[in-house]
Amino acid sequence: MEFKGKVAIITGGNRGIGQAIAKIFAGKGASIFVIDLGTDEDSKETVDAVKALGGEIQVFHGDISKPETNKEAFASCIETFGTPDFFIANAAYSKIVSIAEATEEDYRSMFDTNVMGTLWGIKESQRIMKPGGRIIVISSSTVIYPVKGMALYTGTKEALQAIVKVASMELGEAGITVNAVLPGVTATKHALSGLDKDFVANVKDSTPLGRIGEPKDIAKVISALCSEDAGWINGQFIVANGGGSY
Numbered sequence: 001m002e003f004k005g006k007v008a009i010i011t012g013g014n015r016g017i018g019q020a021i022a023k024i025f026a027g028k029g030a031s032i033f034v035i036d037l038g039t040d041e042d043s044k045e046t047v048d049a050v051k052a053l054g055g056e057i058q059v060f061h062g063d064i065s066k067p068e069t070n071k072e073a074f075a076s077c078i079e080t081f082g083t084p085d086f087f088i089a090n091a092a093y094s095k096i097v098s099i100a101e102a103t104e105e106d107y108r109s110m111f112d113t114n115v116m117g118t119l120w121g122i123k124e125s126q127r128i129m130k131p132g133g134r135i136i137v138i139s140s141s142t143v144i145y146p147v148k149g150m151a152l153y154t155g156t157k158e159a160l161q162a163i164v165k166v167a168s169m170e171l172g173e174a175g176i177t178v179n180a181v182l183p184g185v186t187a188t189k190h191a192l193s194g195l196d197k198d199f200v201a202n203v204k205d206s207t208p209l210g211r212i213g214e215p216k217d218i219a220k221v222i223s224a225l226c227s228e229d230a231g232w233i234n235g236q237f238i239v240a241n242g243g244g245s246y
Contacts, residue, residue: 007033007081008084008087011034011117015045015046016190016215019046020218022034030055033059035073043059064091064113069120070117078128083128087129089137095153107152110156119163129171133176136226137164137179138183139160141185145246147246164180164237177225177234179235181237182241184239184241185213203244
């Protein structure tokens with residue numbers, strides 16, 4: 001198996017794209033370490049899915065916007081499975097809110113989780129990862145195709161892309177690659193419950209492949225970037241939206 005003996009840290013692995021990443025990587029032999037804000041009950045579906053594939057998984061609950069959470073989580077991963085080979089910064093908080101109605105709480109909730117949480121994870125990865133390590137940051141196609149009501153969320157993703165550009169230079173010196181994946185509209189429970197149904201239908205109709213993305217579509221792109229063959233890809237932004245305009 002391609003990732004046998006490898007260790008993957010995934011933030012936000014309890015559902016949606018994060019859960020799909022855990023399943024894809026476990027299926028390829030990686031040990032899975034999930035960092036998530038939820039409870040053991042929230043993690044059960046992912047844990048059961050990974051174990052059903054014969055994989056190993058450990059879940060660490062905590063707020064990734066806090067530096068100490070990341071330090072404790074990475075230390076726990078090393079103790080449980082060894083040094084991580086992959087860090088996938090997937091966790092994010094999103095809310096559709098217009099600029100006129102946005103509050104300071106909205107701003108801090110999104111920027112703290114999406115930007116600071118990712119930054120601290122990259123910092124810990126740089127500290128402990130060995131050459132050949134892979135960091136994948138989940139951005140969003142909204143940085144290319146803006147959507148009304150998503151100024152704050154898109155702002156966090158733009159910030160992440162700036163961080164990826166610099167991190168790919170700084171960590172590249174240690175043989176660690178840093179790339180971003182920009183999913184288009186993806187059929188997660190959270191996305192489908194928050195987006196207007198007509199908007200989702202329009203995305204489907206305007207996508208050359210005739211559908212919206214599934215979480216496993218995004219997980220497979222991330223898996224490819226973590227493969228041995230992708231070692232020369234660094235500081236790049238991969239749009240995964242089926243060729244659509246969203």
